[in-house]
Amino acid sequence: MTRTVFLDRDGTLNHEVGFVTRPDQLQVIAGVRPALQRLHDAGHTLVVVTNQSGIARGLYDERTLAAIHARLHGELGELPLAYLHCPHHPDGGHGYGHDCTCRKPGAGLLHQARELLGLAFAGGTIVGDSARDLLMARGLPLRTVLVHSGKPVAAERAKLLQAGMVPDHEAADLAAAVDWILGA
Ligand SMILES: [Mg+2]
Ligand SMILES: [Zn+2]
Numbered sequence: 001m002t003r004t005v006f007l008d009r010d011g012t013l014n015h016e017v018g019f020v021t022r023p024d025q026l027q028v029i030a031g032v033r034p035a036l037q038r039l040h041d042a043g044h045t046l047v048v049v050t051n052q053s054g055i056a057r058g059l060y061d062e063r064t065l066a067a068i069h070a071r072l073h074g075e076l077g078e079l080p081l082a083y084l085h086c087p088h089h090p091d092g093g094h095g096y097g098h099d100c101t102c103r104k105p106g107a108g109l110l111h112q113a114r115e116l117l118g119l120a121f122a123g124g125t126i127v128g129d130s131a132r133d134l135l136m137a138r139g140l141p142l143r144t145v146l147v148h149s150g151k152p153v154a155a156e157r158a159k160l161l162q163a164g165m166v167p168d169h170e171a172a173d174l175a176a177a178v179d180w181i182l183g184a
Helices: 032-041 062-075 108-117 131-135 153-162 174-183
Strands: 004-007 045-051 082-086 124-128 142-147 169-171
Touching (some): 004 108, 032 045, 032 174, 045 108, 062 082, 082 108, 131 142, 131 153, 142 153, 142 174
Parallel strands (some): 004 124, 045 082, 124 142, 142 169
């Protein structure tokens, strides 16, 4: 069975800089590309799942996000199978200002991966720098790894605790997370 690693984008693959509104604002974190290569070589399927409420906020549009992800895909060695995003925000507009099931911590993007790409959850892992990345795994057979390469860790840990979740693992960055995924 192919195992899937679901990857948050900002703070996990690229540096957290607030909203990335142009392709040239993306800075991939050191060690990410070889880490993804190791997962790929070990037979894992890689899927990026990301909240992009900047679309609902009118900061950029779907076309720009596609250009941002095209650049990211090149920098990641074209290894991820797909980039799934939530463009919504309840306070937004531009046709995206409504509640949805795909904004993390909702699990909608995971279900999209299952339905559109035929991926299974069992044996899979979610890696992210935010509590909401890990909380999307609630009730699903996925392991969770909190990486310390993005948002301040203490606050994210506290949010997880409040929600009754303890990550299966914490790691300094994606490279360290991959050590754990491949070794566990
Ligand atoms: Mg993040
Ligand atoms: Zn959404």
